[in-house]
Every structure is written in structure tokens, then in C-alpha cells.
Amino acid sequence: MNLIKYKLFLFLFLSVVLSDLFQAKADYPFQETRNDIGLFYDFAWDKNNKKIIIKRDKEKYPVIRFSLFDKKNFPPGVSVQKYNDVNLSKISDKEIKQLHKINKKAKLTLSDNKIITLQPYVYDYNNVKLSNFNLEYINNIDTNKGLLEISFDADFANNRPELNKLFAKLSADGLLNEDGLFPFRNDLGYYPIKEVEIKEYKYDIDIRKGVKTPEPDGVVPIYFTYDDKKVRTIRRESGIGQFRQEFDFKKFPLDKQKLKIKIATGARSTSVIEETWPNTGKAAVHFITPDKGAFLGLENYLNNVSKHYLKEWSVESVNIESDEIIVENFYNKYLNKTHSYSDNTIDLILNIKRNSAYYIYKIVIPVFLILSIAWFVLWIPTIKLDARLTTSVVAFLSLIAYIFVFSDDIPKLNYLTALDKYILLSYFFCCIPIVMSILFSRFIIKNQKKVILVNKRLRTWLGIIYLLSTIQIFTFPFK
Numbered sequence: 001m002n003l004i005k006y007k008l009f010l011f012l013f014l015s016v017v018l019s020d021l022f023q024a025k026a027d028y029p030f031q032e033t034r035n036d037i038g039l040f041y042d043f044a045w046d047k048n049n050k051k052i053i054i055k056r057d058k059e060k061y062p063v064i065r066f067s068l069f070d071k072k073n074f075p076p077g078v079s080v081q082k083y084n085d086v087n088l089s090k091i092s093d094k095e096i097k098q099l100h101k102i103n104k105k106a107k108l109t110l111s112d113n114k115i116i117t118l119q120p121y122v123y124d125y126n127n128v129k130l131s132n133f134n135l136e137y138i139n140n141i142d143t144n145k146g147l148l149e150i151s152f153d154a155d156f157a158n159n160r161p162e163l164n165k166l167f168a169k170l171s172a173d174g175l176l177n178e179d180g181l182f183p184f185r186n187d188l189g190y191y192p193i194k195e196v197e198i199k200e201y202k203y204d205i206d207i208r209k210g211v212k213t214p215e216p217d218g219v220v221p222i223y224f225t226y227d228d229k230k231v232r233t234i235r236r237e238s239g240i241g242q243f244r245q246e247f248d249f250k251k252f253p254l255d256k257q258k259l260k261i262k263i264a265t266g267a268r269s270t271s272v273i274e275e276t277w278p279n280t281g282k283a284a285v286h287f288i289t290p291d292k293g294a295f296l297g298l299e300n301y302l303n304n305v306s307k308h309y310l311k312e313w314s315v316e317s318v319n320i321e322s323d324e325i326i327v328e329n330f331y332n333k334y335l336n337k338t339h340s341y342s343d344n345t346i347d348l349i350l351n352i353k354r355n356s357a358y359y360i361y362k363i364v365i366p367v368f369l370i371l372s373i374a375w376f377v378l379w380i381p382t383i384k385l386d387a388r389l390t391t392s393v394v395a396f397l398s399l400i401a402y403i404f405v406f407s408d409d410i411p412k413l414n415y416l417t418a419l420d421k422y423i424l425l426s427y428f429f430c431c432i433p434i435v436m437s438i439l440f441s442r443f444i445i446k447n448q449k450k451v452i453l454v455n456k457r458l459r460t461w462l463g464i465i466y467l468l469s470t471i472q473i474f475t476f477p478f479k
Contacts, residue, residue: 038068060089195266253359378459
């Protein structure tokens, strides 16, 4: 009986609700239409109070995330001091947001005291929320291939105010089920939450679940929900994801890395009406913004030490930051023209530090000991050339073998890491006893006293230079 009732309900839902959606297929469902200066401030996470706030600089001025109508004067990261005569460092986040929704010309004072005037214009606005991002495990960090592999579970949410009245009527008629979840079919066209893209290196349908792996009947993991008299679409992504990374090895093996998991809106934000997608005859702004659950999910991973089973790395901190993908020469095949492309994105940040004890114990200290043996040659009497050369050459050959110990840990680079510089420095200083022994052999008979004096000064001053150079390499790596 319950099954028959559910099938009847589903038939009514598909015939009433989804028919309306098919009819509105050409109308991209923006959350609202605004008429203001199109200036948006960045977000930040207040760890102490566990809430999302407007990002501010050291002087408490709000920091810009995106400007729709004047990107030249208001690039991301610039602070705004005043809105007309209002000092923005003195008012709350809520008051700042209300000010910038006013349909009125605004005179803005930037952090460098430059004053810019912005006019209000009409535009469409949409903001998809990353409701949750539960980082289960960091499975692998492959520095050679530049890959990060994680296990995660993420939820996205998008308000659908155009459906509030329709669902209110269905609720009043008793047609909504107890769970409040209704499937979103794969052929419903383009909708904000469906277009959001997690920038993965590879999508493996065997280990990933999401919009790219719909059920056989065409249902994807996106659902309509009706709670608190509001309609939302909810999307779930889970499984194992792989993400490309850029690693900086200049300080290897004492390096720290910043891993990024990028999520994009999949839609252009532009003030040029003919370039908007989808084209509604107005400028458009698309955002993907983290909700409270996304920050808490990353913090939970950071605090759960049992999940940090990668022994080579330690996760020091986590964060979520805004970013903007800008393509200057984007070819629009529909308009048959080239224009700039702007996509507002967010980066889930994992700041990690390499556990360098392995390299200190297995490479740095042994290399230092081998060099010390080569350096003690300078304490062998200068007349014993054979003993000096034999000891120096054996130490030098032993030192060469250590270049292969860590060759598989990092890719082949076009620059030197700190460990490379240290080993090259050790090569150079290991060669000095060999070279000096050969040179001394030519002058030992005629100028023995002078040779002994030079040998004594070399073993003192060059040893000091080596130690200072080593400290320089690992403390302040050369650019």
C-alpha cells in the first residue's frame, strides 16, 4: 500500500513539478535579480566563534572578493576604507552587506586613499553553497606526479526561490512525502548546482559517486528539498578524488607545501550582457561559497590525529579561500568571438609540512661524516701524499653514492633544492683536500714550512666557511 502511495505521489510530482521545470528549461534559475554596484567582499572563518565573517585586513577594512562592473580598480584582495562617508572598519558585516545592496551611486575609498565612483546596474545573482566537506583521509601525496588523492564526502545546496510557491501548494495539499527529497533527473537542462565542477585530475566511476555517475533510470544525486518553506536543490559528491598539485621543492627536505582542492561554479561572471551564460539579457554573477559545515569538516580532520596516517607529511592547518579563474583569450564558439572568461572559485587548502627526520638521519648526517673523514686528511702530514690521496678519493666516491638515495622522492627539476645545494657544497669541499694534496706535492721540498702553514689555515677557515654555508642553505635557501 505504501509502495502504491509513493508511486502515485511520484507520478503527481513528475507531472506537476517537473513539467513546470521543463517549460522553464530555457530560463536559468537565478536566486535573485539585483540592482546595485556589484561589489562583493571575501569571506573568512572565525575559528573562535565558529562562524563565517567578512574577510578584513589588519586595519579591519573589508577585502574585495569580486567586482562585477569595475575589475580594474577593484581586483581581488584590495581593501575598501569607506562607502561614501561611512568608515567600513567601524560597522558590522551585516551593515556592510546592506549598504552594498542599495540601488544608489557609491563613492568608494580604497586602502591607498584612491576614490572611485560606481554606478548601480541590474544583474542576475546566484550563489551555490558548499554545505559540507568531510575529508575522510588523505590517501596519497605523489610529489613525482604532482597528485593529491583523498577520500571525501561533500554536499552542495542551492536555494530555488522560484519554486517556493509551487512547493507550498503541494505541501498544503499533502502531496509532499515525509523525507522531503525528490529526485532530479539527468535531462533537466542546465542548473546552477549541476554545473558546479570539482576540478579533479581523473574521475573514476568505480571509486567516485556524483553527478557524473547517474543511476540507470537517469536520476543523479541531486534532490529537491522543502524545509522551512524554502525549496533547495541538494547535491552529493563522495568517494576518492585525485587533484593536480604544484609543489615547490626549493627547501626540500625542510619544505612545506600548500595543497589545493579547487571547486568552480562552471559559469561565467561578467558585466557584458552578450557574453553571459546562460544569456538572460542581464549581467550575471555566479559564486560558489563555503558554508559553516565545510570549515567544520576540515577542522574535524585536522583534529582527528588517527586519520593522519601518512608518515612523511604532517597537516599543519586547513582553510578555504576564494579564487578567480581568468582566461584572457577565451574563444566563444556560439558568439564566434574571443573574450575574457571569469569563473569564481574556492580552494580548500591543506598546509602540510614534510617530516624531514628521514633525510636528516639518512642523508645529511652521513654526508657530513663522510666529508669530515675527507677533511681530516688535512691533519695527515703533507709529505704523506699517498695516504692523503687514498683517503680523500675513497670519501669522495662514497659521497657520490648519496645522490641516488633520494632521487626517486622528487621529480627531475630545473632548479636545485636545499639538499642538492648541500650535497654539491659537500662535493666541492671534499675535492679541496685532493686538489691541495696534489699541489702541495710540488712545493713540499722547497717550501715545506709555507705548505704546512697553508694547510693549517685551510683546515680551519674552510671548515668554518662550510658550516656557515650549510646553515645558510637550510635556513635561508637561495632563490
